[in-house]
Amino acid sequence: MTQYRVLPGPEHFLPPSAASMGIYLPNPGEAHINGVIVPEEKAYEEAARQFLMAQVPTIFPGPLVLWAWNEKAAKKAAAVRQLYETLKECVQPGQKPMLIPMPDYRPKYPKINPEVEINPNHPNLTIWHNKIDCCMFVGVHCHQANLSLKIIRGGTSCYTVAMCAQAGHEDAMLSFRDASVEKILKLGDWIRKLKGTVKPRLTSAKTSASN
Amino acid sequence: MAETKSHIGTQNKKGQTFTDPWQMLHEAPRTPSFYTGSEVIKEALRRASCDVMIAYPITPQSEAAALIGELFAEGYIGDYFRGESEFAVMSQCAGAAFGGARVFTTTAGPGTMRAMENFPMWAGARLPIQMIVTCRGINSPLSIQPDTLEIAYLLNTGMLVWHAETAQDFFDWILKGYMVSEEPDVHLPLALCCDGFFVTHTKDVVNLTPTDMCLPPYDPYRSPVPCMDMECPPVRMMRDPFVMKSNYISYATHASWQQEVWAAVERSRKHTIHWLNGLIDTENTDTEIMIVASGTAVSQGREAIRLLEDEGVRCGLVKVKTLRPWPGEEIREATKNAKHIFVPEFNVTGWLAKEIKATIPNSDRVHAGPHVCGGMTMPPEIIVSEIKTALGMRAESLAGRGS
Numbered sequence: 001m002t003q004y005r006v007l008p009g010p011e012h013f014l015p016p017s018a019a020s021m022g023i024y025l026p027n028p029g030e031a032h033i034n035g036v037i038v039p040e041e042k043a044y045e046e047a048a049r050q051f052l053m054a055q056v057p058t059i060f061p062g063p064l065v066l067w068a069w070n071e072k073a074a075k076k077a078a079a080v081r082q083l084y085e086t087l088k089e090c091v092q093p094g095q096k097p098m099l100i101p102m103p104d105y106r107p108k109y110p111k112i113n114p115e116v117e118i119n120p121n122h123p124n125l126t127i128w129h130n131k132i133d134c135c136m137f138v139g140v141h142c143h144q145a146n147l148s149l150k151i152i153r154g155g156t157s158c159y160t161v162a163m164c165a166q167a168g169h170e171d172a173m174l175s176f177r178d179a180s181v182e183k184i185l186k187l188g189d190w191i192r193k194l195k196g197t198v199k200p201r202l203t204s205a206k207t208s209a210s211n
Numbered sequence: 212m213a214e215t216k217s218h219i220g221t222q223n224k225k226g227q228t229f230t231d232p233w234q235m236l237h238e239a240p241r242t243p244s245f246y247t248g249s250e251v252i253k254e255a256l257r258r259a260s261c262d263v264m265i266a267y268p269i270t271p272q273s274e275a276a277a278l279i280g281e282l283f284a285e286g287y288i289g290d291y292f293r294g295e296s297e298f299a300v301m302s303q304c305a306g307a308a309f310g311g312a313r314v315f316t317t318t319a320g321p322g323t324m325r326a327m328e329n330f331p332m333w334a335g336a337r338l339p340i341q342m343i344v345t346c347r348g349i350n351s352p353l354s355i356q357p358d359t360l361e362i363a364y365l366l367n368t369g370m371l372v373w374h375a376e377t378a379q380d381f382f383d384w385i386l387k388g389y390m391v392s393e394e395p396d397v398h399l400p401l402a403l404c405c406d407g408f409f410v411t412h413t414k415d416v417v418n419l420t421p422t423d424m425c426l427p428p429y430d431p432y433r434s435p436v437p438c439m440d441m442e443c444p445p446v447r448m449m450r451d452p453f454v455m456k457s458n459y460i461s462y463a464t465h466a467s468w469q470q471e472v473w474a475a476v477e478r479s480r481k482h483t484i485h486w487l488n489g490l491i492d493t494e495n496t497d498t499e500i501m502i503v504a505s506g507t508a509v510s511q512g513r514e515a516i517r518l519l520e521d522e523g524v525r526c527g528l529v530k531v532k533t534l535r536p537w538p539g540e541e542i543r544e545a546t547k548n549a550k551h552i553f554v555p556e557f558n559v560t561g562w563l564a565k566e567i568k569a570t571i572p573n574s575d576r577v578h579a580g581p582h583v584c585g586g587m588t589m590p591p592e593i594i595v596s597e598i599k600t601a602l603g604m605r606a607e608s609l610a611g612r613g614s
Contacts, residue, residue, distance in 0.1 A: 014466055019474035024481065025396055063437070105443040121444075121464040142395055142435035143337055144444075146474065147467045154463065166433065167396035170474070 006035040006173050008157045015154040017146070018170035025168045026177055033174050040176065047136070047161050047174050048190035051087060052198035054134030054159070058098040059084055060118050064165065065139030066103055072181075073139075079184040080138055086188040090195040100126060102137075105144050123148040124155040133201065137172070138163040138179065146171050163187070218427045223260065225286055227425040232390050235426070236383060241418035248411040251378045252317070252343060253278035254419055255385035260426045262289040262312035267300045270355045271407035272317040272345040279315070297322035301329035301342075308338035309446065311431030311438045313389065316340065319407055320347035323361045327368075333400040334369025334472050336445040337436050339392040339429075340400045341385065342370075345407040346506075346557075348585055356586015357406040359506060362534065363562035369472040371401040371479055372535040373487075374505040378415045380532075381405055386426060387486040395433045397479040399472070406507045406557055408586075435475075444468075480536045490538035493545045495527035500598060501549040503542065503567055505531040508555045508589065515555075515594035526598065531563070539570040551601055552577045555594050559584040 002022030009015070023035040031043030051057040061080050068074040080099075087097045102118050112119045114129035120140070126132070135158055137145050142164065149160050149171035162172035163179045176183060218229040230239070235258075246254065252275040256264070264283065266276035283291035289312070294300035300316055308314045318326065323344055333340055348354030349361050365372050371392055375381045384403055392401040405411065431438045436445055483490060494516070502512040509530045516526045529545045531538060546552055546567075554564040554577060564579035571577070581597045583589045592609055599606040 014463065017467075017470040017474035019477040020470065025478060105437070107444070122460050124460070141437055143398075143468075143471055144436065146435075146471050147464060150467050150470070151460075151463050166435070167394070167478075 002035070004035060006153070006170065008159050008173060009153045010155050010157060011153050013154070015150060017150060023170040025170060026175070028178060031174065031176050032168065032170070035170065043174055043176060044187055044190040045194070047176075047187055048194045049198050050134050050159050050161065050174070051136075051191055052090065052194055053201055054095070055201055056096050056098060056130055056132045056134070057087060057091070058100055058130065058132045058135040059087070060100055060102050060135055060137050060140070062102045062137065062140030062145070063104055064141065066101055075181050076139060076184065079181045083184055083188045083191075086191050090191050092200055095200050098130060098132070100130070102140055105141070118148075120144040120148040123152050127152055127156045127158045132158055134159040134161070136161040136163055137169075138184065139165070142166055142169065145169055223425060227258070227423050229260070229427045230424040232386070232426055235420055235424045236386060239420050239424055241420060243416050244419050245414055246378065246417055247274075247414050248345075248378045248381060248405065249275040249278055251382045251417050252385065252411075253282060254417075255382045256282055256315060257287050257422060258420060258425045259315070259386060259389060260313065260428045261287075261315045262429065263304075263307040264288050264291045264315045265294050265300045265303050265307070266291070266317065267294050267297050267322065269297065269319050269322040271347055271357075271411045272319040272343065275343065275345070275411065276317050279317075297326040298329065301326040301333070304340050304342075305329060305333055305336065305338055308333070308340050309336070309439045311429070311434075313393075313429035314338075314340045315343075317343040317345065319345045320349045320355070320358075320361060321353075324349050324364065327364060330365065330368035330370055330400065330402070335468065337398045337434065337472070337475070338400055339389070339398050341388050341392065342400065342402050343385070344402050344404040345411045346404055347407045354586045355407075357408050357507075358558055358584050358586055359404070359406060359556065360558040360560065360562075360584070362404050363558070363560060365402045365404075366534060366562070366566075368402075369399065369476065370535065371397075371399050371476065371483075371533070373401065373403050373533050374531065375403065375405045375410065376506055376509045376530065378410055378413075378417045381410060382417050382419065384487070389426060389429070390486055391479055391482045393429060393433070394479070394482050395435050397475050397482060398435050399475050399479065404506070409507045476536055483533055483536060487532055489541070490531075490533045490536065491541045491545060492530040492532065493528065495525065496529075496545045497548055498525050498527040499548065499550040500524065500526040500553070500602075501529060501546050501551070502526060502553050502555065502594065503529040503531060503546065503563070504555050505534065505563060506557065508557060511589045511591050512555055512594060514591035515598070518591055518595050519598065524598070524602070524604075534563075534566070537566065537570070542567060543571050546571055546576075549576060551598070553594065553598055553601075554579055555589060555597075556580075556582050557584065557589060558582065
């Protein structure tokens, strides 16, 4: 069994992909926290706790939920919106929840605007600019999610959660799999359940390797 | 994220029933049939719900390619055409896969080498194309005979690489290959290799699944990258690659993309173990002498073991089924008792022995050989001779064999 753990960074100039370090994806009914397989229920609690601890908890919805390309996507988008509203209701003064879209994966030149969106090729810019210390990816194609999650781990100290509709992401610090409307809403239920029981961090996390 | 509409139980236009793949491959009745390897490829494709097959003739895969043309004429393949060259074929395969099709092609020897630029591109674009490689000589002087040198070049492309021993392996692995390579956490091309002629042009009894059952169709919406979006990577990479921008984050993106391909190879391990019942097969792993081989060298090794047993020498066998993912841990475990590890290969460089040496402790245990190449056959007696010589036993000279 590998000793490698998927932890908030900054980890390395070029961190390895977690899969190459022996981290396995969860089976149905499971999740992973820091690369350790756990029952899914434990992951809901931990994800909710991380959101409530963070100074800038942020949800990054991707194209698979942002675009109403089928009925299920539209329902998931509504669930993500509801999760965000729940988060806003449950945080304490001084915490600043955000909802920043990832509408597509196009390289953005001459520069991206980190206040408007997050781009998978430059996710650290959005994290740094907004001082985001906990984020969740949902509705992002798996390959692009893994790129972003690894770059975030490499250059920032942000805690990453993946709400994946497929097999999950080793490069997130916490990953669900087989995400559905029910699972997105269940995370909201856990946030509500833990409201007032989690002490937020006093200061935002370090946002780059240099500070 | 796509609507989960199951096709299982429904019928295609040929009246085949889309069947749960595990049930089809493990529980459905099998019919013994006496076929060449090329015919077996055709029969696997009949059941593969393949959308597109693109062909270019090069021996020894041309027979299989032509037979699949018959399948197209019968209506089992969605589209079929001949490319202008092997390079064109592999590029056209990429186009079809970008568009969301289940794609199949066949290749061999120099054609594989000519098309080589496309293989890391397929892997980088996460295209689950299946390519049959019917190995043949690639170096001068030209040979159309089996020689596995081209596999060495495929090992670092990011493709999954499996090496079939028999036509039965071929039939099962073509179908299972799609099940592994199309998993969303894998979604990589598969080079399914065999030793040309020994497998493709030899008749063997192969147990086939019913013709009225077929795999469920490919679902492109489970892809880990958007399919056929000209504005988004990977397609946009081709006219606006990250690396053209000289800054840290562009490099980081490019580097992470490459790492992600190899991460997907690692993720395929779990699915491959499930479908192939392990990455290796073993016999007699308690012995001090082991033969580790892939492809038809496994069959020759098995016969060598029988010959050695007649002389009172006990020997074990490791059949390496997948080269990517590489079964390093499995080989370490299977060879932990071995004092001598012999790696017979049908190529001049001994790429399998090098991989094994890089994997196991005390690698001076590995005897890289015997080697044959250029299409020369490998009689089991030369494996026996190699082993006996290494053990200090008297071995008969085989130099006059065939004269």
